[in-house]
Amino acid sequence: MKKKILTLLAIVLTLVGGITVVVLLGNDYRITEERLTIDLPGRSLDAVLARPRDSDPTGLVVMVHGDGPVEATHDGLYRPWFEAAADAGFATLSWTKPGNWLSQTMDDRAHEVEAAIDWARARPDIPTRALVLWGASQAGWVLPKVAAARNDLTGIVAVSPAINWLRQGRFNLLAELRESGATPEDQNRAVAASNQTRELLTSNADYATYRAHTPDPMDAARWTFVKLNYRSDATADLTAAATKHLPTLLMLATHDLNVDTTETATTYQRILGQSLTTKHFSAAHSMARPIMETSKFTGLTTATLWPRSLLAPGVLDTYRTTLTTLH
Incomplete structure (x- = not known):
């Protein structure tokens, strides 16, 4: 019995050692x-x-x-x-x-x-x-x-x-809904909620107003970030x-x-x-x-x-x- 335990321990240590070597090699960069x-x-x-x-x-x-x-x-x-x-x-x-x-x-x-x-x-x-x-x-x-x-x-x-920015957000929303197998009804509801958020952004709504009209709101800091940047479009800068x-x-x-x-x-x-x-x-x-x-x-x-x-x-x-x- 003792011999079997020692053999099993040796196998485990060999496996652990092998994995350690692989991890070290795999994370060794030039x-x-x-x-x-x-x-x-x-x-x-x-x-x-x-x-x-x-x-x-x-x-x-x-x-x-x-x-x-x-x-x-x-x-x-x-x-x-x-x-x-x-x-x-x-x-x-x-x-x-x-x-x-x-x-x-x-x-x-x-x-x-x-x-x-x-x-x-x-x-x-x-x-x-x-x-x-x-x-x-x-x-x-x-x-x-x-x-x-x-x-x-x-x-x-x-x-x-x-x-x-806005087109990217809409593309991402629809792509993830399709990937998850969302029904057409679910997609319509998600788009309606997204449209409402866009309207709140356009009206420069504060966080309290946004939160009151949104069932699953982002946090206040993220809302501020989105308000600052949702008009972003790379076209003019790419042209320059x-x-x-x-x-x-x-x-x-x-x-x-x-x-x-x-x-x-x-x-x-x-x-x-x-x-x-x-x-x-x-x-x-x-x-x-x-x-x-x-x-x-x-x-x-x-x-x-x-x-x-x-x-x-x-x-x-x-x-x-x-x-x-x-x-």
């Missing part, structure tokens, strides 16, 4: 990370600078987050992107969203990005010979503003951006940015429930023309393989053991290859 503080007038931002582990970078990617209280590494989910950039000879600068991010307009966010770029360019230890903006989702209303305002950018990588003729990679997902990728692709192509390269991936909005979002177990297991595999095939290769052309 980068080094340095924690920094971006000092701006009256405030500071907690940031990460990711560099190639075994070489000196010649360019810098500046990351612009999507919606939500995103940490500088997106709790590790950005590290595959950091690594792909490092393989292409780029460092990556990313910062944690400030605590007051729900009080920011898209103009505020663009000014923050510009201030961070100026800070980086003032530091001789940060390579900015080539300067690329990477932005996801909500950053689609930020990137064109920054691109239009500056003359020192080398290129842009736009991941799953939308064009118009187009005069810079910046090489732009547009990365779109074929399983995106958040963004109308047809509208995005058509609008970007019409405005940016030959400066644009559009790539479509069999991915969800986040560029993850769709199963990573539909199966929590698969997503969590993959994120723990081999995070690079969260992303759809071709995403990181396309990103890496694009950056190599921008030196």
Whole structure:
């Protein structure tokens, strides 16, 4: 009996050891990370600078987050992107969203990005010979503003951006209803509720009025954020940015429930023309393989053991290859 227990214990320890090795290998990136503080007038931002582990970078990617209280590494989910950039000879600068991010307009966010770029360019230890903006989702209303305002950018990588705030919200609402199998009646009720919220936004309703007319309201801070930004539309800023003729990679997902990728692709192509390269991936909005979002177990297991595999095939290769052309 004792021998059987010892044998079983040995098997368990071997399995645990094997899993530990896989986790360590899967989370071992070809980068080094340095924690920094971006000092701006009256405030500071907690940031990460990711560099190639075994070489000196010649360019810098500046990351612009999507919606939500995103940490500088997106709790590790950005590290595959950091690594792909490092393989292409780029460092990556990313910062944690400030605590007051729900009080920011898209103009505020663009000014923050510009201030961070100026800070980086003032530091001789940060390579900015080539300067690329990477932005996801909500950053689609930020990137064109920054691109239009500056003359020192080398290129842009736009991941799953939308064009118009209200149309994006309506597309997302209907897409998720269809995905969940909602009945036509349920869809009609949801659209009616959405229309009422739009009317309250247009009338500049305060939170108490909004809450009184909405059965499942967002919280007060989110309501303020939406009121500040619901008129956002990227078209004018894209048109202004187009005069810079910046090489732009547009990365779109074929399983995106958040963004109308047809509208995005058509609008970007019409405005940016030959400066644009559009790539479509069999991915969800986040560029993850769709199963990573539909199966929590698969997503969590993959994120723990081999995070690079969260992303759809071709995403990181396309990103890496694009950056190599921008030196």
